[in-house]
């Protein structure tokens with residue numbers, strides 16, 4: 749069970765939904781179910797259009813990182829996962845900030861999901 753907060757310029761305000769870990773499948777499925785307009789195309793981890801920034805909230809130690817090879821390749825090709833971040837993730841379970849919503853499985857941790865609203869474009873964290 750997790751609170752998932754979506755934030756992006758295409759939303760009038762941040763929206764927090766309650767997700768049952770594992771029950772709704774992917775983060776993209778949770779977004780679609782709640783009418784959150786995260787862009788997507790392939791829904792198979794290959795196009796990169798569902799790029800989101802995920803931050804684990806709270807004081808709990810983040811769960812071990814689980815990322816399929818396909819997601820690693822797509823994020824790397826799109827410049828959102830460098831070798832250093834990949835090494836930290838695989839060696840020390842330090843989460844990559846960028847994920848693909850269609851591949852990310854919601855687990856028992858509260859998260860902030862930021863998205864730009866443009867396919868494959870990272871959120872501009874400098875926005876007001």
Ligand code: FES
Pocket residue numbers: 787788789790791792793794795796797798799822848849850851
């Ligand atoms: S929709 Fe294509 S990678 Fe997620």
